Structure formats: C-alpha cells, structure tokens
Amino acid sequence: MTTEVRSLREFKMPDVGEGLTEAEILSWYVKPGDTVTDGQVVCEVETAKAAVELPIPFTGVVEQLFFAEGATVDVGTVIISVAVAGEAPAPAAPAAAPAPAAAAAAEAAEPERREVLVGYGPRTGGSQRRARRTTAAAPAPVAVPAAAPAPAPAPAPVAAPAVAVTGDRPLAKPPVRKLAKDLGIDLRAVTPTGPDGVITREDLHAHAAAVAVPAPAPVVEQAAEPAAAPVAVPGAGDVRVPIKGVRKATAQAMVASAFTAPHVTEFVQVDVTRTMKFVRRLKESGELGRDVRVSPLLLVAKALLTAIKRNPEINAQWDEAAQEIVIKGQVNLGIAAATPRGLIVPNIKDAGAKTLSGLAVSLGELIDTARQGKTAPGDMQGGTVTITNVGVFGVDSGTPILNPGEAAILAFGAVRELPWVHKGKVVPRQVTTLALSFDHRLVDGELGSKVLADIAGILEHPKRLITWG
Structure with missing residues (x-):
C-alpha cells in the first residue's frame, strides 16, 4: 500500500489591522491531528485594536501549532502548519515534510500568499518590527504531540523571524527622543518624514494615533463577563497586571491626546x-x-x-x-x-x-x-x-x-x-x-x-x- 505524498502548508500571522506588527493568541480552536477546511476559524487573536478570529486558507490536517495560548507573535510569523493534499500524518513518512532548501525554492518560484483580513491589502517590501524584549525570541513549537511519535526528529520548523534591527540608531533630536520615551514609542517603529530621515514630533503623534484605540472612559454598558485579569486580594501582596493589547494602546492614546x-x-x-x-x-x-x-x-x-x-x-x-x-x-x-x-x-x-x-x-x-x-x-x-x-x-x-x-x-x-x-x-x-x-x-x-x-x-x-x- 502506497502512501500519498503530503505537503506542508504554513499559515503565518496575518496583518489583522492597518500597520499592526504583532498579536496575542487568545485561544486555539484546533489541535494537531484535527482536519480543517478552507475558511475554518482556527484561533482567536488580540491586537492593539480588537479581538479577531483567524480563518485558515487551505484544507488539510493540522500538523503543528507553533505557539501556546497567551503568546505574542509578530505579523508574518508561522503559527500553524497543515498537511494538505494527502492522508493524515503517518509515522512512516518522515520524508513528507519538505526540506528547508526545497521550501525556500518553492517560495522563490511562487509569490507568497499573504493573508490580510482587515485593511487595504498586503504591505509590499520588507517590514520593520520592534525588537522583542526578552521572551519568545525564537518560537519553539508548543503543539500537543501526535499519538504516534515521529521516528526521527525533523528540523524544528522555525517561524519567520522579525527583521533584524541594524546597529543604525534612528535619527531624532533629543526632545523628540524624550517625547517618544514618555509616549512609550519605539523610534524604530516610526516612519520618519523629516529631512534625511529624521523623526519629528509630528511623526510620533501620527504613529501614536495610527496604532491607538482611543478609549476615554468606560461607558455604554458593562460587558457580560469581567475582564480576565489578576485579582488583588487585600493583605496578599502586590499584584502585577501585564499591559498589552487594547489596554496598552489605550494608555498610549491617552498620553498622546493629553500632551497634544x-x-x-x-x-x-x-x-x-x-x-x-x-x-x-x-x-x-x-x-x-x-x-x-x-x-x-x-x-x-x-x-x-x-x-x-x-x-x-x-x-x-x-x-x-x-x-x-x-x-x-x-x-x-x-x-x-x-x-x-x-x-x-x-x-x-x-x-x-x-x-x-x-x-x-x-x-x-x-x-x-x-x-x-x-x-x-x-x-x-x-x-x-x-x-x-x-x-x-x-x-x-x-x-x-x-x-x-x-x-x-x-x-x-x-x-x-x-x-x-x-x-x-x-x-x-x-x-x-x-x-x-x-x-x-x-x-x-x-x-x-x-x-x-x-x-x-x-x-x-x-x-x-x-x-x-
């Protein structure tokens, strides 16, 4: 009995908003071994603007999840791989996964399909992202292992890394650098419009307004469910709440508004x-x-x-x-x-x-x-x-x-x-x-x-x- 040759398709974190560079994986709706169809929602992610469900653009069997729930992932990074146009993953078919060189050649021969769920279309050319601070510098696979172990470890799939930041320091005058620090903005993420590529105060305000989700005060009606955040207990010590996603964008927007x-x-x-x-x-x-x-x-x-x-x-x-x-x-x-x-x-x-x-x-x-x-x-x-x-x-x-x-x-x-x-x-x-x-x-x-x-x-x-x- 012959086994049909399978090919692996990788789904990258799409640009779910205009100019956003990262998103947090809130929940996975699939696991390795599950069959998925074109257009099926496989996970929910949160950006600085909203929570969005991501549909996968092809049909096959889930091979691997590259990030756990709660991980923050750069746009363009592989988050899931799917075995397509073949049978379910089998332990006796280690050669089914394409070699890195073959995959690179295939990508060079065929233009990459980049999914853009919201916005005006895919961005052309290289994209520059903020350097990661500490954790998740290299995306280690966190998928639940399949029932049958693979006979030999294949090279760990490496998600597309963020574009390396060069040693060149962004050009900006000291007052602008001080303002960027106050607003919590990484100068490397700002598009300069000044002479010779110098970042101006207006560039900072434009950047803050573009990525922010303004929210002046709680209103309308309270949500049906409370926010999933650490609960402070009197006498139990300090509680630290990570500032990310919508809350981080809100803070940046309010600072930008108050100082502008x-x-x-x-x-x-x-x-x-x-x-x-x-x-x-x-x-x-x-x-x-x-x-x-x-x-x-x-x-x-x-x-x-x-x-x-x-x-x-x-x-x-x-x-x-x-x-x-x-x-x-x-x-x-x-x-x-x-x-x-x-x-x-x-x-x-x-x-x-x-x-x-x-x-x-x-x-x-x-x-x-x-x-x-x-x-x-x-x-x-x-x-x-x-x-x-x-x-x-x-x-x-x-x-x-x-x-x-x-x-x-x-x-x-x-x-x-x-x-x-x-x-x-x-x-x-x-x-x-x-x-x-x-x-x-x-x-x-x-x-x-x-x-x-x-x-x-x-x-x-x-x-x-x-x-x-």
Missing part, C-alpha cells in the same frame, strides 16, 4: 424629565420598531448630532502637517464601550444622516458587538466625535480626554431626582450633568458653549427638536 491637544471642559446641569418620559413612551409604543432598543443614551446621541448639524465646525480635525483645520463632511459617532479586554470606541459611520430609528438600530448593534468582543478594527477607525456614558456607573460627571484626532467628546452623567425650580416652584425633577471636552486649537469657548447649550436645550424639550422616521 489643549483640553477645555465645560459642564451644564440639565432637567431631563421630559427626555426620560419620552424614552418611556417610545419603549411602550414601539414607534421605532418592535425589537429596537431605546435608552436615554439614544436621545443624548441624537441631541449631539442635531447640535453638530447646527454647528458643523465642531466636527473637525487638526492637520498638523498642513497647519489646517479639517471640518469633516460626515459625523462618525464613537460610543466608548467597556469590554473584558479593555475600553474601546467603535463608531457609527455617517451617524448624522440617520433617523432616530436608524440610529437606535445602529447603536444596539454596536453595543451587542462590543459586548461579545467581536468589534472589527475597521469599526474603531475614522471616528470624529465621541460620547462616554459614565452615568451607567452612577458617576455624575468627569473631564473626558479626547480621542486622538477628534475635536470633542461628550460625557453623559447619571440621571438623578433632585430638587429643581420648575415653573416657579421647587419640585423633584430628573437631572443630569453633561460635560463637553474640546480641543481649544479647533474649538473656541463660544463654539463649545453653543454646542453644549444646544444639546442641553434639546434634552429639555426632546419632542420639539427631535424628529425620526
């Missing part, structure tokens, strides 16, 4: 009694749809969008290179969400063009997807303004930090019954506090005050100013 944009925050207390009655009426009547979720956050979002339509200058970005203010043509409304892996800010594309019912549907889908940890990186890019709902935690107000690249962020505080002067009498009314932070380079005090007052006025009289379809 001059923040101004204004506050206003609002009688939202009519808004709360309006919410109850919409829930009971089903005017927006039978399965549509209606909440006070929905009306706050619509009020903000209405105020932006009247004051479009606040929906803007600062172009450092051109020294221009760019007033955006559409509003991509970010809603900060607390998830088990940290705080993320997915956004509703072109939210300003949606009716109240359409906005309610989009908001519900955004919340559900974030709770499940399935928010795609593309859904967290391109935001222009953000709402952070700190009220769900019983917090009255705060000074939210801007998402990098945005001009304004609105904090929605808890709604409380308070004594309030209404029609000349002190009566109990439902009151909330709104806080609007804005970039003072783009938004002056007059514009910021007009927008905040407009939002407050809409929430005081929602039926008069909000329309829907």
Whole structure:
C-alpha cells in the first residue's frame, strides 16, 4: 500500500489591522491531528485594536501549532502548519515534510500568499518590527504531540523571524527622543518624514494615533463577563497586571491626546424629565420598531448630532502637517464601550444622516458587538466625535480626554431626582450633568458653549427638536 505524498502548508500571522506588527493568541480552536477546511476559524487573536478570529486558507490536517495560548507573535510569523493534499500524518513518512532548501525554492518560484483580513491589502517590501524584549525570541513549537511519535526528529520548523534591527540608531533630536520615551514609542517603529530621515514630533503623534484605540472612559454598558485579569486580594501582596493589547494602546492614546491637544471642559446641569418620559413612551409604543432598543443614551446621541448639524465646525480635525483645520463632511459617532479586554470606541459611520430609528438600530448593534468582543478594527477607525456614558456607573460627571484626532467628546452623567425650580416652584425633577471636552486649537469657548447649550436645550424639550422616521 502506497502512501500519498503530503505537503506542508504554513499559515503565518496575518496583518489583522492597518500597520499592526504583532498579536496575542487568545485561544486555539484546533489541535494537531484535527482536519480543517478552507475558511475554518482556527484561533482567536488580540491586537492593539480588537479581538479577531483567524480563518485558515487551505484544507488539510493540522500538523503543528507553533505557539501556546497567551503568546505574542509578530505579523508574518508561522503559527500553524497543515498537511494538505494527502492522508493524515503517518509515522512512516518522515520524508513528507519538505526540506528547508526545497521550501525556500518553492517560495522563490511562487509569490507568497499573504493573508490580510482587515485593511487595504498586503504591505509590499520588507517590514520593520520592534525588537522583542526578552521572551519568545525564537518560537519553539508548543503543539500537543501526535499519538504516534515521529521516528526521527525533523528540523524544528522555525517561524519567520522579525527583521533584524541594524546597529543604525534612528535619527531624532533629543526632545523628540524624550517625547517618544514618555509616549512609550519605539523610534524604530516610526516612519520618519523629516529631512534625511529624521523623526519629528509630528511623526510620533501620527504613529501614536495610527496604532491607538482611543478609549476615554468606560461607558455604554458593562460587558457580560469581567475582564480576565489578576485579582488583588487585600493583605496578599502586590499584584502585577501585564499591559498589552487594547489596554496598552489605550494608555498610549491617552498620553498622546493629553500632551497634544489643549483640553477645555465645560459642564451644564440639565432637567431631563421630559427626555426620560419620552424614552418611556417610545419603549411602550414601539414607534421605532418592535425589537429596537431605546435608552436615554439614544436621545443624548441624537441631541449631539442635531447640535453638530447646527454647528458643523465642531466636527473637525487638526492637520498638523498642513497647519489646517479639517471640518469633516460626515459625523462618525464613537460610543466608548467597556469590554473584558479593555475600553474601546467603535463608531457609527455617517451617524448624522440617520433617523432616530436608524440610529437606535445602529447603536444596539454596536453595543451587542462590543459586548461579545467581536468589534472589527475597521469599526474603531475614522471616528470624529465621541460620547462616554459614565452615568451607567452612577458617576455624575468627569473631564473626558479626547480621542486622538477628534475635536470633542461628550460625557453623559447619571440621571438623578433632585430638587429643581420648575415653573416657579421647587419640585423633584430628573437631572443630569453633561460635560463637553474640546480641543481649544479647533474649538473656541463660544463654539463649545453653543454646542453644549444646544444639546442641553434639546434634552429639555426632546419632542420639539427631535424628529425620526
């Protein structure tokens, strides 16, 4: 009986986001010996932007897993090998695995197929990655051994190593190096735009904004499951929590925002009694749809969008290179969400063009997807303004930090019954506090005050100013 010749196919960590260089393997869905088919999800990974499930692009039998769960892997590194176009792995076929020289020749003869799940396509040319600090410098296979041991150890598959960093030191002036250290940025990962390849301050800010997932404050609703993090026990000693993935990107984004944009925050207390009655009426009547979720956050979002339509200058970005203010043509409304892996800010594309019912549907889908940890990186890019709902935690107000690249962020505080002067009498009314932070380079005090007052006025009289379809 002849054994059909098998060939090994290697699946490398793809670029699951635009310009990301590494990802952490959260869980494997397969093990050695399992049969997989083209398009089957084999693992889940977490990047600085989101958790993503990876489908494998060919059919065969899993030969080896190269990294354990929890390992951080560079983009382009082999993470799994699969025996394709043949029978299941057999102990008597050690020659089935291609020799390193043959594999290199095959790759040279045929262009490499590089999987890009999210973004604009594969990057061409060599890619430069940050040097690994300590562990996992060489990816040792960690797969569960097959039932039948191989008769002779084949050369250990070596994942594609990161591009070696040369001894050349990145060019940057001392103040820029100090800023990079403060922001936690490796200069070797930054693309220089200055003369003769010198890295500038603008390059650092652009790099931080590109890789960051901004998250100003926990909002929307808490995730269904708590974050998987070490639990501190009083009297049990110190607990160290690794900062990586979304949490690391959040920290970098907040530092970049705080040191780049001059923040101004204004506050206003609002009688939202009519808004709360309006919410109850919409829930009971089903005017927006039978399965549509209606909440006070929905009306706050619509009020903000209405105020932006009247004051479009606040929906803007600062172009450092051109020294221009760019007033955006559409509003991509970010809603900060607390998830088990940290705080993320997915956004509703072109939210300003949606009716109240359409906005309610989009908001519900955004919340559900974030709770499940399935928010795609593309859904967290391109935001222009953000709402952070700190009220769900019983917090009255705060000074939210801007998402990098945005001009304004609105904090929605808890709604409380308070004594309030209404029609000349002190009566109990439902009151909330709104806080609007804005970039003072783009938004002056007059514009910021007009927008905040407009939002407050809409929430005081929602039926008069909000329309829907």
